[in-house]
Amino acid sequence: MFSGIVEECATVVAIEHELENVHFTMKCSFVDELKIDQSVAHNGVCLTVVKIENGTYVVTAMKETLDRSNLGDLKVGDEVNVERSMMMNGRLDGHIVQGHVDQTAVCTAVEDAQGSWTYTFRYQFDEEMARRGYITVDKGSVTVNGVSLTVCNPDNDTFQVNIIPYTFDNTNFHAIEVGTKVNIEFDILGKYISRYAELLKGSPL
Numbered sequence: 001m002f003s004g005i006v007e008e009c010a011t012v013v014a015i016e017h018e019l020e021n022v023h024f025t026m027k028c029s030f031v032d033e034l035k036i037d038q039s040v041a042h043n044g045v046c047l048t049v050v051k052i053e054n055g056t057y058v059v060t061a062m063k064e065t066l067d068r069s070n071l072g073d074l075k076v077g078d079e080v081n082v083e084r085s086m087m088m089n090g091r092l093d094g095h096i097v098q099g100h101v102d103q104t105a106v107c108t109a110v111e112d113a114q115g116s117w118t119y120t121f122r123y124q125f126d127e128e129m130a131r132r133g134y135i136t137v138d139k140g141s142v143t144v145n146g147v148s149l150t151v152c153n154p155d156n157d158t159f160q161v162n163i164i165p166y167t168f169d170n171t172n173f174h175a176i177e178v179g180t181k182v183n184i185e186f187d188i189l190g191k192y193i194s195r196y197a198e199l200l201k202g203s204p205l
Helices: 063-068 126-129 166-172 187-200
Strands: 008-016 019-028 039-042 045-053 055-059 081-084 104-114 117-123 140-142 149-152 157-164 181-186
Touching: 039 055, 117 181, 140 157, 149 157, 181 187
Parallel strands: none
Antiparallel strands: 008 019, 008 081, 019 055, 039 045, 039 081, 045 055, 104 117, 104 181, 117 157, 140 149, 140 181
C-alpha cells in the first residue's frame, strides 16, 4: 500500500531481459535502507526488491506488468518515481494507492499556468470498465506515474492535473511532454463503490 507521495526519482542503471521478465537495476539515495522482499513503487507499479549490491537494487517486472505499464519503455539513464510502502503510524498525505497500475495514458498537452503547469492526459476508454469504476471524476484522486493528484476537467477519456513547482522538480513530471506515456491507477474507492452499486442492482433488498 502506498500514498502517492513520491520520495524521489531513482535512476535506471541496468536492464536485463530474461525470457518474458525484465530485471531493472536502480540507484537512489535510500538503497542502504532497503531489504530483500520489500515493496517499492516504480512509476506507480509495486515491485519487489530481489537483490541489493554495490549501492543499487534490483526489481523484476513480469509480462503482465510490462504490458499494462510504461516500464517496458524504460532505458538506462531514465528517471523513475519511487516510493516505499506506506507506514501505518503516520498521516496519509496523498490517497490510498495500491501500486496496481490499471493502464497507461498519453500526455496530449502541457500548459504553463503562471507558476505551475497543467497536464492533459488521454487514456483508452472502455464502457464496461467505466461501469466498474475505472474512471476519473472532478476533484477526485488519480495516480499518475505514482504521484497522487487531484483530477480536473475529466471527460470520458481525458483528464487534467495541475503540477506545482515542487512536484515538477522532484518527480519525473519535468520529463513528461506531449506524447509521453504514463501509468495511471484509478481511485480504489471509486472501484469499490461502483462494484457495490452493480451488486445492488440485482439485489432483492
